[in-house]
Amino acid sequence: MANSRKLAAEPEPIELDWAATALLIIDMQRDFMEPGGFGETLGNDVSQLARAVKPIAAVLDAARAAGMLVIHTREGHLPDLSDAPPAKVERGEPSLRIGDPGPMGRILIRGEPGHDIIPELYPLDSEIVIDKPGKGAFYATELGDVLQRYGIENLLVCGVTTEVCVNTTVREANDRGYRCVVLADCCASYFPEFHEMGLKMIKAQGGIFGWVSDSAAVLRAIS
Ligand code: C5J
Numbered sequence: 001m002a003n004s005r006k007l008a009a010e011p012e013p014i015e016l017d018w019a020a021t022a023l024l025i026i027d028m029q030r031d032f033m034e035p036g037g038f039g040e041t042l043g044n045d046v047s048q049l050a051r052a053v054k055p056i057a058a059v060l061d062a063a064r065a066a067g068m069l070v071i072h073t074r075e076g077h078l079p080d081l082s083d084a085p086p087a088k089v090e091r092g093e094p095s096l097r098i099g100d101p102g103p104m105g106r107i108l109i110r111g112e113p114g115h116d117i118i119p120e121l122y123p124l125d126s127e128i129v130i131d132k133p134g135k136g137a138f139y140a141t142e143l144g145d146v147l148q149r150y151g152i153e154n155l156l157v158c159g160v161t162t163e164v165c166v167n168t169t170v171r172e173a174n175d176r177g178y179r180c181v182v183l184a185d186c187c188a189s190y191f192p193e194f195h196e197m198g199l200k201m202i203k204a205q206g207g208i209f210g211w212v213s214d215s216a217a218v219l220r221a222i223s
Contacts (some may be wrong), residue, residue, distance in 0.1 A: 025072045136172040
């Protein structure tokens with residue numbers, strides 16, 4: 001992997017020090033991706049998210065081959081729900097609420113099958129997995145400490161959903177000084193129009209929250 005090579009991106013190409021860059025894969029969990037999980041209980045069509053899996057797998061393979069730091073996140077709560085605010089648990093009219101038993105175990109609870117990452121993108125033992133109770137990956141987690149420990153300055157961000165956990169994490173990261181490059185085809189939303197808007201919000205105004213690129217550009221740059 002070249003130490004620093006320009007990555008095609010919007011609003012403009014960006015030069016990254018790859019040794020200071022991590023791949024951050026947000027919430028590619030069965031609870032969001034598969035029927036019977038949290039996403040579907042909220043009334044969403046989970047098939048909308050499948051399109052991101054192959055592009056993420058390609059970037060993940062390349063990142064592993066290049067020796068890049070890989071971090072996976074999972075949204076979920078402790079079995080006693082002590083980290084789940086009532087305002088989150090009680091919201092809306094889901095068919096099953098957070099903590100209720102469902103076909104993949106208790107909805108959005110750590111340790112349950114539905115909370116785990118989909119097999120296609122399963123973390124290696126050597127990779128970092130951050131469990132987060134919120135939408136942003138920095139809130140109430142060790143992510144900030146991990147990035148500092150590894151000398152990370154730049155994040156390639158993938159995952160679901162574009163406008164919720166991806167956008168929230170990018171905004172948190174941007175405020176903490178990280179350069180975030182969101183990979184458009186490696187993200188997805190239950191609402192295609194929110195996906196498009198979520199990406200536009202990141203790269204608007206000269207890249208107010210970061211940059212938007214794609215899997216092909218990353219493969220060209222790091223392979
Ligand atoms: C949501 C997420 N959509 N990972 N979580 O509730 O985006």
